[in-house]
Amino acid sequence: MAVGGSAPARRALQKGRLMPTLGPKMAVLAWGLLVGSVSIAGDRPADRPHDRGTRGTAEEPGTSQSTGRGQDVRISWARARGHVSIVIDDVGRERLLQERLRHLPYRLTFSVLPDAVETHRAQRRLLQDPQRPREIWLHLPMEPLGATAMVRGPEQRENFLLATDSPAALRSKIERALRQVPTAVGVNNHMGSRLTADAAAMLVVMGVLRERGLYFLDSRTTADTVAESVAHEMGVPVGHRHVFLDHNPSRSAIDNALQDAAEVSLTEPTVVIGHPRKHLVDALTDWLPTLQARGIGVYPLSELLRQGGTTRESRLRVTTPSYTSKSSRP
Numbered sequence: 266m267a268v269g270g271s272a273p274a275r276r277a278l279q280k281g282r283l284m285p286t287l288g289p290k291m292a293v294l295a296w297g298l299l300v301g302s303v304s305i306a307g308d309r310p311a312d313r314p315h316d317r318g319t320r321g322t323a324e325e326p327g328t329s330q331s332t333g334r335g336q337d338v339r340i341s342w343a344r345a346r347g348h349v350s351i352v353i354d355d356v357g358r359e360r361l362l363q364e365r366l367r368h369l370p371y372r373l374t375f376s377v378l379p380d381a382v383e384t385h386r387a388q389r390r391l392l393q394d395p396q397r398p399r400e401i402w403l404h405l406p407m408e409p410l411g412a413t414a415m416v417r418g419p420e421q422r423e424n425f426l427l428a429t430d431s432p433a434a435l436r437s438k439i440e441r442a443l444r445q446v447p448t449a450v451g452v453n454n455h456m457g458s459r460l461t462a463d464a465a466a467m468l469v470v471m472g473v474l475r476e477r478g479l480y481f482l483d484s485r486t487t488a489d490t491v492a493e494s495v496a497h498e499m500g501v502p503v504g505h506r507h508v509f510l511d512h513n514p515s516r517s518a519i520d521n522a523l524q525d526a527a528e529v530s531l532t533e534p535t536v537v538i539g540h541p542r543k544h545l546v547d548a549l550t551d552w553l554p555t556l557q558a559r560g561i562g563v564y565p566l567s568e569l570l571r572q573g574g575t576t577r578e579s580r581l582r583v584t585t586p587s588y589t590s591k592s593s594r595p
């Protein structure tokens with residue numbers, strides 16, 4: 266299997282090309298002291314996609330320790346009562362909200378759009394703190410059902426994979442996008458209600474991902490998606506989105522979605538997707554400490570997929586309750 270996308274990030278960090286900064290979060294220390302089951306430990310760059318079972322077990326169960334500034338609140342996988350990955354989509358379109366999200370002392374996952382105004386700067390910022398690098402995914406634009414959605418607003422900049430593209434054209438677009446987000450450990454779809462329902466196109470996509478040892482996360486923008494099943498057939502490690510946090514962008518709706526996610530995470534590893542919006546950032550800022558206090562850990566998406574399993578029998582494959590079908594935001 267090909268080397269995972271996190272290796273360039275590690276090399277860049279080792280060579281000191283990315284300037285470290287301190288991200289003081291005194292609140293983290295307070296949490297570590299208040300919540301007995303929470304450990305605070307340094308983060309490290311994501312492992313290769315297919316390394317399994319190598320992360321999240323360093324903390325001693327039931328211990329609490331504060332190791333200084335610029336570190337994340339963590340719960341070991343084995344110790345946690347629930348497991349959640351929080352994926353921030355559409356990264357690269359703006360800076361301020363992304364920066365607030367980056368500074369949260371939890372291991373959020375950031376899916377970066379190619380061809381966006383901040384595509385490259387966003388990645389540099391996400392990797393800039395060697396104590397708290399954030400996992401990066403590629404947010405790959407895929408054809409939605411309505412063609413007009415591809416030519417409105419920021420989508421005009423984007424180079425969508427189309428169902429009418431030849432296999433060679435699809436491959437070329439994917440490779441071009443990956444060159445723009447070279448440290449991505451996996452790919453999820455931006456929009457894509459038409460393309461993810463197209464088995465022939467998904468075969469091409471998964472073929473490229475398999476060659477490169479990358480994960481796929483099906484954002485599930487349509488109930489007709491075949492992305493996850495094709496990924497399984499092709500041997501690509503895969504999971505799917507359980508809850509869209511901000512399909513309805515009101516604060517109360519986001520709070521409700523977060524509650525849903527917390528409940529589900531107690532029964533299966535849960536993937537949630539949100540977007541850089543003020544209400545979402547505010548809600549996560551308030552909510553993450555309460556999640557931690559309930560013993561629910563936040564994990565980089567690749568870790569959740571590894572620990573939760575990515576085989577056909579995976580718990581991530583279990584058909585989930587009604588909330589999974591109520592939203593379809595790209």
Ligand SMILES: [Zn+2]
Pocket residue numbers: 354355404454455456595
């Ligand atoms: Zn998107």
